[in-house]
Amino acid sequence: MARVTPCGADAAPVWVLLGARHGDNQQLLAIADALGVPYRTVPLRFRVAAGLPPILLGASRLSWRSKDTAALQPPWPRVVLAAGRRSVPAARWIRRQSGERTRLVHVNRPWAPLSWFDLIVTTPQYALPEQANVLMHRLPFMQPQQPIDVPLPLALQPYAARMPRPWTLVMVGGNSRPFVFDKEAAVGLAHLVNAQVRTHGGSAWVLGSPRTPATAMEVLAGSLDVPSHVVRWGEGENPYAALRQRAQRIIVTTDSASMLTEALLTGRPVVPFALPRQPDWRWSLATAWRVAATRRPTSMVARSFDILQGLGLLSSLRDLALLHRALEAAGAFDGSGRVLDMARQEREITLARIHALIARY
Template sequence: MGQGAAAIWVLLGARHGDNQQLLAIAQALGLPYRVIQLQFNAAAALAPVLLGATRLSWRTRDAEPLQAPWPPVVLAAGRRSVPAARWIQRQSSGRTRLVHVNRPWAPLSWFDLVVSTPQYALPQRENVLVNRLPFVPGEPARAVALPASLQQHAAAMPRPWTLVMVGGNSRPYVLDGSAAIALAQRVNEQVRSSGGSAWVLGSPRTPATAMDRIERALEIPAQVVRWGRAENPYAALRRTADRFIVTMDSAAMLTEALLSGRPVLPFALPARPDWRWRLASTWRAAAERAPASLLARSFDALQDLGWLSSTRDVGLLVRGLEAAGVFDGQGRAPELARQERQATVTRIRRLIDAS
């Protein structure tokens, strides 16, 4: 869209999941928006508090330059996009409002709104909106056919279908050999209990060795589809599967399964945290036990400054969703998502109206 008509600028980075959330929010707002693809250099590894509102770490792929009229709102996600969002805000003389998705790894006070989910354990702030589900695209409105190369296999697979969505290594979670075998055993148990067969889909992060182990350990009728080896049947299976098993390394994958309204079984991957994750987790836990202590105040202060990032603990997300009763396939997840999406859109529209 032409920049003169764009009420929203959407800064896309390198992470597909982040980009999908940003685009879903922009589309839900129902306003003209401009998509800007960012590219980053080695300086992007520096903390946003060091880079400030500069162009040292990023550039755009767009033919259109970034220039006035500046947008009322910028949507962004990820640490590396923060300098770009702040640079745009500076060019607008502070009039552009900043909306950040997930965690910014930067002072929360820099943003007019941070839209997050429980796994990031952000502190309570007026400008932080914590939803229980990420803002991801809903289930496709139209049926999608299975790729022709898989239709013969599908005809031979008994119903009901269990769709197994396999992620991979995503710090601090790992899909190693033992986790792969444990996942296959869980699939065996589920299919023996419910009957039918299983589709096992890999993702870009799934190690090839893990998929090999899963396939060898499966003892029930199953079709294993490796990422990039064939046409991707995910869109079709998401609509037609009867139940899901999802590895807990990706909140977006889990949410997409839940939005089907059918039963979902999350599968926990083992965590292998580095020293930074262990330090932040231990510090956060101690702060929660004594919220009025100096330890808690120092933790909050360092988070506000962006020097100490919140840890990503998908277990926090799953526990919140379990409390909401969304895993049993009774349709609670789509309704919860609808309510949270509306709350998010309302908050952003208020920023646009006030700009």
């Protein structure tokens, strides 16, 4: 790690804009750590105006502030790393203060004109168009598991002693538009866990998450008929890191790209469980528009989609099915371990592109 404090006297060539989404922040920090250069974190707080499209806010400070105003002083960074629509005005404001010299790197999708950014690092679920400044990878940027042993929490060690090996880790997500984890999905997941344990032997550890509905978790627990132990979110110390190291295979629900990536980066066989969809009208409209534009790229529908997307007024809402298909086509779920090589190569490409921007300042 090469972080400097927000008010440090040393110039940091990279600034990381931290927002409200934990997953976005973790991905930004993983990139910054891997760059191997000093960087500064700038936590952002958002005002009501942050709900407006970035194209209307421009490079203003109307929609955001930083709790550490002393951090927003020269020397300005060579590169800003940011994620999420609400961070876009802050990144552009910093670039304006630098005399337009600061390069902007955005992770995932910006909901803003793509031409504003020097590099956009994204994955298939956002369905961004192919452009020179869009770097499309199959996995989010995450570092692989560290070899440091993480012990199981003491409270779970008596259960572990009675759990036959090999262990199957079941990572349970929850409701995340358009996915829902309801009672029917809980029964289906239990059937998959039962079948996997019967086929491969051993037992299952079932871990909930902050988004896992309590009622669905109870149905899941009651539908398991193989040796298992269920850990609900908030029950004592979280055993997630320890079990990721010790499980021989993983079952993961398909509502979270980061959770799926963490499972794949263990290098062990991963079985995805598709949650049912209950899309709202907005998701259905945007997705249908994108699909129609893809099928007829020269049509008025496609041209209108491209124009509005170019202005940042329209974006394909997250469709994790696109990510799953890309990973399946790449053989990510076959347990061969080649997904680790794929992830490493993608990380190296991302870092090389950002280092090139740093050098161009």
